[in-house]
Amino acid sequence: xxxxxxxxxxxxxxxxxxxxxxxxxxxxxxxxxxxxxxxxxxxxxxxxxxxxxxxxxxxxxxxxxxxxxxxxxxxxxxxxxxxxxxxxxxxxxxxxxxxxxxxxxxxxxxxxxxxxxxxxxxxxxxxxxxxxxxxxxxxxxxxxxxxxxxxxxxxxxxxxxxxxxxxxxxxxxxxxxxxxxxxxxxxxxxxxxxxxxxxxxxxxxxxxxxxxxxxxxxxxxxxxxxxxxxxxxxxxxxxxxxxxxxxxxxxxxxxxxxxxxxxxxxxxxxxxxxxxxxxxxxxxxxxxxxxxxxxxxxxxxxxxxxxxxxxxxxxxxxx
Amino acid sequence: xxxxxxxxxxxxxxxxxxxxxxxxxxxxxxxxxxxxxxxxxxxxxxxxxxxxxxxxxxxxxxxxxxxxxxxxxxxxxxxxxxxxxxxxxxxxxxxxxxxxxxxxxxxxxxxxxxxxxxxxxxxxxxxxxxxxxxxxxxxxxxxxxxxxxxxxxxxxxxxxxxxxxxxxxxxxxxxxxxxxxxxxxxxxxxxxxxxxxxxxxxxxxxxxxxxxxxxxxxxxxxxxxxxxxxxxxxxxxxxxxxxxxxxxxxxxxxxxxxxxxxxxxxxxxxxxxxxxxxxxxxxxxxxxxxxxxxxxxxxxxxxxxxxxxxxxxxxxxxxxxxxxx
Numbered sequence: 001x002x003x004x005x006x007x008x009x010x011x012x013x014x015x016x017x018x019x020x021x022x023x024x025x026x027x028x029x030x031x032x033x034x035x036x037x038x039x040x041x042x043x044x045x046x047x048x049x050x051x052x053x054x055x056x057x058x059x060x061x062x063x064x065x066x067x068x069x070x071x072x073x074x075x076x077x078x079x080x081x082x083x084x085x086x087x088x089x090x091x092x093x094x095x096x097x098x099x100x101x102x103x104x105x106x107x108x109x110x111x112x113x114x115x116x117x118x119x120x121x122x123x124x125x126x127x128x129x130x131x132x133x134x135x136x137x138x139x140x141x142x143x144x145x146x147x148x149x150x151x152x153x154x155x156x157x158x159x160x161x162x163x164x165x166x167x168x169x170x171x172x173x174x175x176x177x178x179x180x181x182x183x184x185x186x187x188x189x190x191x192x193x194x195x196x197x198x199x200x201x202x203x204x205x206x207x208x209x210x211x212x213x214x215x216x217x218x219x220x221x222x223x224x225x226x227x228x229x230x231x232x233x234x235x236x237x238x239x240x241x242x243x244x245x246x247x248x249x250x251x252x253x254x255x256x257x258x259x260x261x262x263x264x265x266x267x268x269x270x271x272x273x274x275x276x277x278x279x280x281x282x283x284x285x286x287x288x289x290x291x292x293x294x295x296x297x298x299x300x301x302x303x304x305x306x307x308x309x310x311x312x313x314x315x316x317x318x319x
Numbered sequence: 320x321x322x323x324x325x326x327x328x329x330x331x332x333x334x335x336x337x338x339x340x341x342x343x344x345x346x347x348x349x350x351x352x353x354x355x356x357x358x359x360x361x362x363x364x365x366x367x368x369x370x371x372x373x374x375x376x377x378x379x380x381x382x383x384x385x386x387x388x389x390x391x392x393x394x395x396x397x398x399x400x401x402x403x404x405x406x407x408x409x410x411x412x413x414x415x416x417x418x419x420x421x422x423x424x425x426x427x428x429x430x431x432x433x434x435x436x437x438x439x440x441x442x443x444x445x446x447x448x449x450x451x452x453x454x455x456x457x458x459x460x461x462x463x464x465x466x467x468x469x470x471x472x473x474x475x476x477x478x479x480x481x482x483x484x485x486x487x488x489x490x491x492x493x494x495x496x497x498x499x500x501x502x503x504x505x506x507x508x509x510x511x512x513x514x515x516x517x518x519x520x521x522x523x524x525x526x527x528x529x530x531x532x533x534x535x536x537x538x539x540x541x542x543x544x545x546x547x548x549x550x551x552x553x554x555x556x557x558x559x560x561x562x563x564x565x566x567x568x569x570x571x572x573x574x575x576x577x578x579x580x581x582x583x584x585x586x587x588x589x590x591x592x593x594x595x596x597x598x599x600x601x602x603x604x605x606x607x608x609x610x611x612x613x614x615x616x617x618x619x620x621x622x623x624x625x626x627x628x629x630x631x632x633x634x635x636x637x638x639x640x641x642x643x644x
Binding site: 127128137138139141143146149150152153156243244287292293296297302303304306307310 | 625628635
């Protein structure tokens with residue numbers, strides 16, 4: 001099954017290579033030789049874009065899964081816990097005050113902010129003793145709103161609102177060779193999640209339970225937080241926010257294969273890459289030759305899928 | 320805190336209302352007079368229009384939130400968290416998308432406004448009915464469904480906006496992102512009429528609110544015609560939400576902030592205290608906040624950002640305190 005899913009995702013990746021305004025087809029690739037325009041477009045734009053889609057999709061979905069394990073709540077992901085917003089605030093501040101720093105340094109600042117924001121979220125959760133399932137995502141969304149407001153306010157004072165909106169909106173159309181490679185860092189951290197998957201699964205069963213089984217709960221949670229923060233920062237800095245990805249993919253996968261993280265991580269990665277590819281291709285085709293940014297397509301598709309999931313679970317419980 | 324010096328007759332809710340009313344009057348007075356230069360007749364009429372729209376928005380948001388919470392029997396959901404101002408934006412976008420930008424410019428703004436409100440009431444009544452009058456659903460599910468609906472409406476609106484040509488997009492943007500400082504007088508006038516009508520209907524139902532807040536089965540037991548009453552109140556809420564969104568655009572946490580504060584200040588949940596307290600609080604926040612920003616800090620359009628910021632923080636603290644008890 002997993003192989004089938006990977007094949008479908010791979011097929012979409014191939015399709016993604018050949019979709020676009022500039023004509024890239026097998027015929028044009030072979031006709032022109034190695035230095036033709038089609039080959040150039042392929043290597044400078046199409047391959048980087050497709051890679052970026054798969055990297056961002058896979059690692060964001062895994063970040064969502066890790067987040068859900070740490071918080072022990074199915075309805076959180078980096079953009080509903082303030083993580084993404086904190087990363088955005090960090091990036092905005094570093095862009096304002098140290099515009100000359102290299103991108104990787106800016107990204108590091110952004111990751112630190114993301115870490116701080118997520119830690120704040122966990123702190124607030126700890127101060128709420130009656131942990132209602134409903135309250136957790138709600139507090140997260142509030143916190144995200146508060147941090148978002150701070151970011152917006154800074155941007156407003158610095159006359160940067162338009163550019164803030166532009167780079168926070170998830171969009172792959174600007175991805176070129178040399179502009180996406182940071183995403184590999186995201187992939188590496190997401191792979192770390194696979195290595196510690198068993199411990200994560202146990203940590204997801206609660207602090208006391210995990211400690212009883214000899215897990216250093218604190219260390220696992222900190223590692224998980226760092227993974228989430230790095231992935232969020234990397235994705236935010238290179239392509240912007242992609243809503244719902246970290247929410248839907250882990251939920252669908254959990255319905256299919258259960259909550260053992262070692263089993264679900266590959267599924268989540270493939271699923272994340274696949275859904276991002278599908279949404280991006282849709283966005284490119286629907287108003288050809290113009291593009292609709294992926295965050296918009298993802299918002300529509302994601303919310304419909306999520307609504308379906310929510311109402312379906314309800315029916316099953318009621319029956 | 321005991322207050323022995325007070326005469327016995329003045330109960331806590333009454334005291335709260337008096338203090339709030341005084342604060343509201345002070346903020347209104349400051350808003351009208353602070354830093355005014357030149358001709359008074361100009362200043363008063365210019366600021367009066369702005370004041371009217373602020374008060375109208377404060378009224379619409381606070382009343383709709385309190386009633387919504389009563390009907391749904393919870394203190395967390397609000398119409399805007401359920402995505403209803405996003406629905407308004409979607410409807411407006413859809414009008415431009417399907418009828419063209421000409422419709423937005425050529426049709427009289429009052430008629431346009433009425434049509435939008437009507438469509439909004441229809442659409443939201445359907446959604447409300449499905450969510451609240453069908454089978455019993457958990458609050459947890461409703462909140463999430465609401466938030467997701469909000470994102471869906473926003474994304475769909477965004478999606479349609481992307482399909483528009485740039486010129487139409489710009490015109491639409493202008494009408495969508497109205498702020499507290501710009502308001503069309505024609506829409507203001509019609510809003511006043513609609514709000515007055517809504518308030519009359521709302522007043523006639525006043526006796527049912529306290530009963531409704533006991534929950535569905537209690538209310539039915541106590542003889543309230545549940546479905547009909549709730550349906551009417553939800554329509555009223557939908558109208559108020561469309562008016563406030565039309566005047567200032569979406570403000571997510573404001574209603575929540577005001578309603579929660581009103582409940583905790585008044586100390587009981589009788590609507591004859593909570594409703595006026597919420598309205599007064601909303602006026603203090605909006606008018607006072609705008610005064611502070613405009614005259615003291617010289618920021619002009621940032622009020623909604625700051626409300627969002629404070630509303631979120633206050634809410635988080637309230638949730639923490641409430642569950643710590």
